[in-house]
Amino acid sequence: MSVGGSHAGDVPQPRAGGYELPQTYGYGTPLPAQAAGAPVPGVPVQSTEHVSRETPGTDEDDPPLAMEALRAVQILNPSGEIIMPRPDHPRVICVANQKGGVGKTTTTVNLAVALALHGNRVLVVDLDPQGNASTGLNVPHHAGVPDVYDCLIDNVPLAEVAQQVEGIPNLYCVPATIDLAGAEIELVSVVARESRLNRAITNHPEKFDYVFIDCPPSLGLLTVNALCAAQEVLIPIQCEYYALEGLNQLINNINLVRQHLNPTLDVSTILLTMYDRRTRLADAVEQDVRNHFGAKVLNAVIPRNVRVSEAPSYGQSVMTYDPGSRGATSYFEAALELAVRGVNTGGAA
Known part of the structure; x- marks a missing residue:
């Protein structure tokens, strides 16, 4: 279903009667072994015996980030057969959702790293004053560092503030400071x-090839700037009860920007995040979102995974922090799907 013609009333709402809790498994009950360890379909993953951070390896305790990146590619794509094709035109993608805590920054960082590790030239623009994307890419963003603020207010060229991300040659980041x-x-x-x-x-x-803009959790001028700069909007939606409540206003704002400022803007991608397969709630939210947005929803779903949460504290994405984790393989699959879809639709104009 096309979002461009949606009205506020068309956006799926949380069900009035609430979502039922699972009857088979109580919350916190361990999953059967097969469900818990099932690999992500279509993604070749080697044995995690020497992959997980929980397993001591024979390498140095803290190998250089470049070695981490190489290791990530070898684990996520051991045969080298999977290719993330480069689009014909630059794709400027705004990652937006005014609800906080839905995985905007995590999605931005991990998709950017996955695409960059497979030959795409990627720029991440951190437009959130909290600077979390800068932290996740280990890019300095303390007071005094040239940042996106200088570009917006003082017309400083973007090339003067963009920093190359250590260990990943094709990835650059424009940081955000408290300014x-x-x-x-x-x-x-x-x-x-x-x-x-x-x-x-x-x-x-x-x-x-890709410019990802990480938006703040609001619908102010910073987010409007991102929507005007982008051709595509990627909306991460958390698989929880409140996830659908804020979509009305977001879709309304996107439609307003399309009508008055950026006619090429399109909601191209919906990504379901924080999926907990133990709950019927997550499945119900997923079905509501897929029924409404149709083909715009990626087949890849990002599960709740502790490795995804741990990675930023090491200044890394989960792709390099623990490439054998479910979080990493899921983001790898999402990035591959995003890349293939872009090529199939001719890329962004």
Whole structure:
């Protein structure tokens, strides 16, 4: 179903009677062995005997990030047969959802790393004042570091603030510092305030295959800048009861931006995150989302996985932190699906 023609009332709502809890397994009850250890379909994964961080290896305690990246590719794609094709045109993707804690930053970081490890040139623009995407990519973003604020307010070229991510040659990040917290107010009086980020990305001398914009959990001017700069919107949706409540306003804002500022904007991708297979709730939310958004929903679903949560504390994505984990293989599958879909539809104009 096309989102472009959706009205607020069309967006699926949490069911009035609530979602039932599973009768077969109580919350916290261990899954059967087959379900708990089932591999992600279509993704070749080697034995995790010497893969997980829980298993001591024979290498150094803290190998360089470049070695981690190489190790990740060998584990996630051991045969080398899986190729993430490069799009014909740069794809500028805004990762947005005004609800906090749904996995926007985690999705941005891990999709970017997965694509970069497989030959795509990727730029991550951290547009969240919290700077979590910068942290997850181990990019300095303390006070005084040139950041996206300088591009938006002072017209500093994006190329001057973008930093290469250590260990991953094809990946760059424009960090966000605490200065960005004031940008929302300062942009109010700036000429062409909605298109500042679009101009910065357009004027970048190098062309990237993917530009991911990590939005703050709000619908203010920073998010509007991201929506004006992007051709595609990727919406992570948490598989929980409240996940659908905020979609109305998000879809309304996307439609407004399309009508008045960016006619090429399209909600191209929906990604279900934090899926807990032990609950009937997660399955019910998934079915509601798939019934409404149809083919826009990726087949790959991101499960709840402790490795995904641990990785940022080491300044890494889960792709390099523990490539044998369910979180890593799921994001790998999502990135592959995103890449293949983009090529099949001709990429972004």
